[in-house]
Amino acid sequence: MTTRLCIAVALLALVPTAAVAQSGDAPPASSPFFGSVPAGLPSADPLPLTLKDAVSRGLEHNLGLLAQEASADASRGARWRALSELLPDVSGSVGERRQVINLEAFGFPAPDPIVGPFNVFDARVSLSQSIVDLAAFNSHRAAAFNARAESLGIRTARELVVLVAVNLYLEAVTASSRIEVARAQLDTAEALLTQARNLKASGLVAGIDVVRASVQVQSQRQRRIVAGNEFEKAKLRLARAIGVPPGQSLTLVDAVPYAPLEAVTLEQALADAYAKRADYLAARDRLSAAAAAARAASAEQLPTLTLDADYGTIGQKVSAAHPTYAIAATVRVPIFEGGRAQGRRIEANAQLRQRRAEFDDFRGRIDLEVRSAFLDVQAAAQQIEAARTAVVLADQELTQARDRFAAGVASNIEVTSAQQSVAAASESYIVALYSHNVAKASLARAVGVAEETVAAFLTGAQ
Numbered sequence: 001m002t003t004r005l006c007i008a009v010a011l012l013a014l015v016p017t018a019a020v021a022q023s024g025d026a027p028p029a030s031s032p033f034f035g036s037v038p039a040g041l042p043s044a045d046p047l048p049l050t051l052k053d054a055v056s057r058g059l060e061h062n063l064g065l066l067a068q069e070a071s072a073d074a075s076r077g078a079r080w081r082a083l084s085e086l087l088p089d090v091s092g093s094v095g096e097r098r099q100v101i102n103l104e105a106f107g108f109p110a111p112d113p114i115v116g117p118f119n120v121f122d123a124r125v126s127l128s129q130s131i132v133d134l135a136a137f138n139s140h141r142a143a144a145f146n147a148r149a150e151s152l153g154i155r156t157a158r159e160l161v162v163l164v165a166v167n168l169y170l171e172a173v174t175a176s177s178r179i180e181v182a183r184a185q186l187d188t189a190e191a192l193l194t195q196a197r198n199l200k201a202s203g204l205v206a207g208i209d210v211v212r213a214s215v216q217v218q219s220q221r222q223r224r225i226v227a228g229n230e231f232e233k234a235k236l237r238l239a240r241a242i243g244v245p246p247g248q249s250l251t252l253v254d255a256v257p258y259a260p261l262e263a264v265t266l267e268q269a270l271a272d273a274y275a276k277r278a279d280y281l282a283a284r285d286r287l288s289a290a291a292a293a294a295r296a297a298s299a300e301q302l303p304t305l306t307l308d309a310d311y312g313t314i315g316q317k318v319s320a321a322h323p324t325y326a327i328a329a330t331v332r333v334p335i336f337e338g339g340r341a342q343g344r345r346i347e348a349n350a351q352l353r354q355r356r357a358e359f360d361d362f363r364g365r366i367d368l369e370v371r372s373a374f375l376d377v378q379a380a381a382q383q384i385e386a387a388r389t390a391v392v393l394a395d396q397e398l399t400q401a402r403d404r405f406a407a408g409v410a411s412n413i414e415v416t417s418a419q420q421s422v423a424a425a426s427e428s429y430i431v432a433l434y435s436h437n438v439a440k441a442s443l444a445r446a447v448g449v450a451e452e453t454v455a456a457f458l459t460g461a462q
Helices: 003-014 051-061 063-084 134-201 207-242 266-276 278-299 340-407 412-447 450-459
Strands: 047-049 089-102 114-132 250-252 304-315 322-332
Touching: 047 051, 051 063, 051 134, 051 207, 051 450, 063 134, 134 207, 134 250, 134 278, 134 340, 134 412, 134 450, 207 250, 207 412, 266 278, 266 340, 266 412, 278 340, 340 412, 412 450
Parallel strands: 047 250
Antiparallel strands: 089 114, 114 304, 304 322
16 A cells, blocks of 8 residues: 555545545645644754654644645634524614705605704614525535534544654655665675676676676666665655745654554444544534535525614714614515526535435445555555565575585576565565555554554554
């Protein structure tokens, strides 16, 4: 399981909480979870970075998390707008005007219909309160459920940031391990070249053996260069995702060695996932929001009752103003709205069916993710044991090939073949170790406890 594939699987759980497309492919480089908002200025000294530091920085600066927090704030604003339809609308006004009116314009004939000019002073407080409005009530409930789902989306985004930071850190550690292996293989190749030259000088081997040894040295130098380049790029990707200032060099502190995962059962992991996965709880809230929205759409065709009142003083001047008030109760009965209410009801019911299907599917998705992560952990652990054995055997093969070459009973073709076996075995062990650690991090994410327990999962402590 590659880093990008692991993160892509986790990204699927965020939709529609975060703005990430549903896709089984690896997320694009423009995905907000691979970006950040850097803080501070780079220093001349390398920054020592532990796995815990990488996670902490990611949770503070990762762009995907910051975007989700902004989305949650927007949903809270939508909730307040929906609530405003149920709360009293109180306003006040103070005004004074000078006017002239024509009585005949209002149907009052008079010898002199022009009245004025005169002053009117009016200070008034007005109140409008919805008494019965089931559509507004259910719209507010839908907005409240959506706001809670977005808040849970923050927890989901934090889990994904942890997974991204851990994966990128493990990528960098793996690249560093490849440098060490390449360096050791280069030292071995140079020693074999020296041995081949000495044996040729003694007349025990042909010049072709020296050429083969020289080719092997150059090949190992190329591997070391490639490994070093990949390590530097891996650190750049890590720094980009966790908010390290551009241009700041990093020193990785943690090696993240092999540690078996113990004291975690499949049944316990599944139970914890159903109880703790924030995206599962958010899907449940979205289902409740869709149900409330459907009820709101149906209630738009029901009567509403509104209370309107105002109180104030009015007169030609402030000293001569007198108190006045008005109270009115209004019942509004929808009769014909051109099909708008019917259309909204159809749309809301379709959305409800979609959310229900998504929620019913979510339990199966969680079961798949947890079981798959368990299988990956077990398979990677077995691969590590097999890779360890392969490394030991490859080292023995190389030792025997060198002895046979030194004794003159074999050419260095056997030595070159043994070197390739050592390189392949070492690479298999590095890949197996990386896969095991990634699988443990993915298991923590699948259970919904990555932020709290990923460090313990990686070290094997429970």
